[in-house]
Amino acid sequence: MKWFLPLTQGQKALIRKDFYQVWKTPMLRNTLLALPAVLMVVMPVGFLVIACLAPMKDMNGMEELMALLPQKAKELNERQMMFYVMTTMMAPMLFLMIPLMSSTVTASGSFVGEKEQGTMESLLLTPMTVKEIFRAKVEVCVRLSLLVTGISLVLFGVTAAVGNMILKMPFWLDWSWLVVIVLLAPALTVFGVVFMVLVSGRSKSYMEAMQTSGYIVLPLILLFVGQFTGLFVLGPLALAVLALVIFLLDYGLFRIASGKFTPEKLLKK
Amino acid sequence: MTGIVAKGLSKSYEDTQALRSLTLEVPEGGVCGFLGPNGAGKTTAVKLFNGLVSPTSGECSIMGISPSEDPQGVHRISGVMTETARMYGQLTGLENLCFFGETAEMDRGDARERACELLRWLELWDARDKKASAYSTGMMQRLSLARALMHRPRVLFLDEPTSGLDPESAQMVNEMIAQLAREEGTTVFLCTHQLRYAQDVCTMYGILHKGELLASGNFEELWKQAGCRIWAGVRLKDGSGPVPGMVEEDGWWRKAVNSEEEMPGILENLIKSGKSVYEARLFYPELEQVYFRYLEGNVTDGKAGVGA
Numbered sequence: 094m095k096w097f098l099p100l101t102q103g104q105k106a107l108i109r110k111d112f113y114q115v116w117k118t119p120m121l122r123n124t125l126l127a128l129p130a131v132l133m134v135v136m137p138v139g140f141l142v143i144a145c146l147a148p149m150k151d152m153n154g155m156e157e158l159m160a161l162l163p164q165k166a167k168e169l170n171e172r173q174m175m176f177y178v179m180t181t182m183m184a185p186m187l188f189l190m191i192p193l194m195s196s197t198v199t200a201s202g203s204f205v206g207e208k209e210q211g212t213m214e215s216l217l218l219t220p221m222t223v224k225e226i227f228r229a230k231v232e233v234c235v236r237l238s239l240l241v242t243g244i245s246l247v248l249f250g251v252t253a254a255v256g257n258m259i260l261k262m263p264f265w266l267d268w269s270w271l272v273v274i275v276l277l278a279p280a281l282t283v284f285g286v287v288f289m290v291l292v293s294g295r296s297k298s299y300m301e302a303m304q305t306s307g308y309i310v311l312p313l314i315l316l317f318v319g320q321f322t323g324l325f326v327l328g329p330l331a332l333a334v335l336a337l338v339i340f341l342l343d344y345g346l347f348r349i350a351s352g353k354f355t356p357e358k359l360l361k362k
Numbered sequence: 363m364t365g366i367v368a369k370g371l372s373k374s375y376e377d378t379q380a381l382r383s384l385t386l387e388v389p390e391g392g393v394c395g396f397l398g399p400n401g402a403g404k405t406t407a408v409k410l411f412n413g414l415v416s417p418t419s420g421e422c423s424i425m426g427i428s429p430s431e432d433p434q435g436v437h438r439i440s441g442v443m444t445e446t447a448r449m450y451g452q453l454t455g456l457e458n459l460c461f462f463g464e465t466a467e468m469d470r471g472d473a474r475e476r477a478c479e480l481l482r483w484l485e486l487w488d489a490r491d492k493k494a495s496a497y498s499t500g501m502m503q504r505l506s507l508a509r510a511l512m513h514r515p516r517v518l519f520l521d522e523p524t525s526g527l528d529p530e531s532a533q534m535v536n537e538m539i540a541q542l543a544r545e546e547g548t549t550v551f552l553c554t555h556q557l558r559y560a561q562d563v564c565t566m567y568g569i570l571h572k573g574e575l576l577a578s579g580n581f582e583e584l585w586k587q588a589g590c591r592i593w594a595g596v597r598l599k600d601g602s603g604p605v606p607g608m609v610e611e612d613g614w615w616r617k618a619v620n621s622e623e624e625m626p627g628i629l630e631n632l633i634k635s636g637k638s639v640y641e642a643r644l645f646y647p648e649l650e651q652v653y654f655r656y657l658e659g660n661v662t663d664g665k666a667g668v669g670a
Contacts, residue, residue: 106461114452211446212448212449215447215449215462217414218437219465219466220438220466222433222434356413356414356415356433357414360415360446
């Protein structure tokens, strides 16, 4: 597939139409709006409030938690440490759920929604090639997911910076965060889209597809739980390796998904 | 150039043979009525002609372009309306048409102009800004037809375009099809159950049953092959019968003839024999009659067992 070629007029029209349709579908729109708000504002703010107001004497497990942290964090006081744990251990995993979920949600609307409405056949009857349609749809999902991810990052950046200032602690952004933003988030965006294309053949409605997509969030949750319980802590290098593995997986799955995107398979009931 | 060509075109789905060795030619500018009951394979043929499915064997071409090799080339010159190719419910009628116009490589201005023209022509102008999901079945059918016509196709595939339409709308769609063929030279492939309308607009027919083409050709060829006849009929003054060589049916004295040329002679003889002729007409076979004759298997080796 020639991804470097400029988009055709038909592809541009399809991208505009898909953006509009996602926006006009309340379930999809609300999910895309709620994801950044809940994961990147409500939860960090809640944590900040607890860190600022909770009586530290009554908090259990602080010593165990401190043992898990790197040397530089050991100089922090208890309140700062709580917020540090949130910004460096919890938030990256929550943040990664955004590209993954927003891409699967968008792809469910864009690919499965087309099938659900019976409009895929109309689209396949246009002079656009099936590869052009595939590319346009993948671009819609990736662009929208990256937009939501970008907005989430800004929201979290502001929330975390405010928390850093209130608690008088170092700025939240570190090497692990950079790997998460630059490598892992795009890798998971593509993974979400490709996964949804693969399951779209079996899903009859975008709701069903969205439910299926829940399975791919599970490994991320396990990663989050593992880090938080002290089982392991992923440093920047481990995260970069993880991103590389996901990129390789993306490539393989993308080729399979692209090969399966044929009129005959798409129109199969 | 031949508009549509199929040579030994077959399609199987797992254990079902949807189409068996279809061989057919539709001349450019012709209107082919593709007739057959549900499940006969009409929609499969349309999908094969447009490259949406690949043939199990055989080949076809649309204006010389093979849909298997260049489906987009076929889509550039053809418009397709099927029951399963729907419109976007969240977009208005006008937005739907503009979108499909742009996907067909029309620039925005041209697409909008063409969409407005079609919406007026198909009497959807007043509903242009309504969401398609609010359209009635008939309006949706007409909107789908407008989609198929957006890029001024040279070949039009219509799968049951008048199903669900009220008689006025059906009449309008049929007039439109006839006009497209007559004035713009559009080749039309019309799959339909509505035989009365088909007879008004089609220049040739294909009769399909269980995936097999039972007959094809113009109407005269079909009815002759089916063994149907033209009947000369006269209505006489009460009590004028019996008339030698004629049989009475529903108040008409009728006789099978080979051509309309025989009618003046029949009338001359009747008048000479002192019969009072109130009315005279020729009864031509109707498509419905011919169609059922083929479907009921009354046609063997191109000849019917009983005259119609």
